[in-house]
Structure formats: C-alpha cells, structure tokens
Amino acid sequence: MAQNYIVGIYVFLSLLTVGLCINCFQCNSAEDPACANLTVNDTTSRYYKPCDGNYDGKTPFCRKYVTSVIRLEDSTRIDRSCGWILDNHEKMDTCKKGDGDFLKKTVCICSKEGCNTSARSGSYLFLTIFNSIFVVVLYNIIC
Template sequence: MTSTLLQKICLLTGLVCFLYVQEITGITCFDCNSLYDPRCGDPFDAYSIGEVNCSKQQPLEHLKDKYQPSVCRKLSFKIYGKTRIVRKCGYIQDQHDDKACVKRSGTHDVHALLCSCTTDKCNSAPSTLMIENNNYLLKALPLCLTIMIMVLANSNSIIQYL
C-alpha cells in the first residue's frame, strides 16, 4: 500500500469520524429548578444535579417542528426578594449567547438575569458571566489522530507495521 493511498484513506476516515462525532453529540445541559430542588441554586454543585442530552428530550410543542435544542440556559429570577434559578435546554440562539448575561427588571421588585451558552454543561456557571466548557478538543480528536497518522506515514515509520 503506497503512502499516498494510506494518507487518503486516513484523511477520509478521520473526516467521517469527525463529522459523525459532531452529529451524534447533541448539546448537554443541566436541567433543574431551584423551587423544586435547592441544589439547583447558586452556589451550584454540578456533580449533584443530573444533566440531559437536549436532543433526546421531548421537544416543546410549539417549537418541535421549527427548532432543535442548541443552547443551554440559566435563568435567575428575583421576585419580591426570593430567588429562583432554572437551568434548562434552549431552542433559539441570539446575539447574547456565550456573552455576558442579560439583566431585565420589571415593576414591583421583579428582576431577571438571562444567560445562554452553546457548549455542553455550560449552564453551571455563576450568573455574572457564562464560562464556556469547550469540548471542541473531544470533537476534533478523530481529525487530530488522522493527521498524526498521516505525518507518521509520511516518515515511513508506520508503513513497516502495516
């Protein structure tokens, strides 16, 4: 088997693996409500709350035919001095994703802090700024391995083992 053919096979295999990993890994978010589970509040212990693969959850009736889950959300509400935090999957992206949270205030002592992010389990962060949990390295692993194999194949050191 020639080195060029081996390189092409490795590149094609790595590309297919990379695309496959990208496709099967729906966004994973924490899903809880501090009204029903106080562990959902801040400070948040990510090891004590379940995470969900958002693409495997029952879609919301009014969004199921239009959108797929693509973000994680953290919503902090303070109403008459009581705070509630909701962490969940989100369906619609906007310009605030992965940036500072958006503050909203209403009448009669009602305040909301809305945070959204686009990486797995990123809705565990404090409410001041959503810190990304970049899993791009995991998704790029097949492509990196393919490139490494191609480099080794070019040096003819791997050919002798095939």
C-alpha cells in the first residue's frame, strides 16, 4: 500500500518539474544591440523572462532566429523569444539553417531554461535527480 503512495508522489513531483514555466531570453538585437551577445551567465539579464503568455494549452519553448543580409556588413540580427507552435519543418532541440538569394537564416528551437543562447541549464536535471533521491529515501523510511 505504501508503495502506491510513493509512486504517486514520484509521478506528482515529476509532473511538477515538467509543468514549471520556462524562462527564455526575449529580445531583438535590432532594438537593443546587447541582445546579440548573451551567455549562460546572463540569467540576471532583463531579457531573461518567463514565457507567461497564453499558449492555448501548449508547452512553450525558447526560440532564436539569426538573420543576415548577404553582402551587407553589420546586417546580422538576432531575435530571441518564446514559441509554442512548431512549423512542419521544425524539430525540438535543433537548429536549422536556410539560405536564400539575399538572406541567411538560422532558427534554433529548444526546451530548456534560457537555452536560446549558446549555453544550457541543468535545472531540470537537478530537479529530476532530487525527485528520484527523495522517493528512494521516502521508500526506505516508510517500507
């Protein structure tokens, strides 16, 4: 009987981890040049914000667009934002490059905290490991 409660607690904690609001960098280098050079240590940046919009029940993710006009100096623009709908050609946790006659574009889509910069965060991994250890300790105490 106690095992059922422990499994229930583990499932609840796991869902709680998944249900946390994701934080993404949200800015555009055309409006603010500082947006172009964000790193993992910039989590105190004013651009690092929760994706707290209305996403029609879909899980938000982070997105980064890098667009350059070919043959034009200083033409690279970086747009970092939250997304919730994937285009048919987009896949989670990947980057896709595309070239046209005048533009080069890279689109990166990711599902981790602040991942729309060059670095990754380990917060979800930490919570998952913590939840697992908590359940094992609880199991040993109860059973």
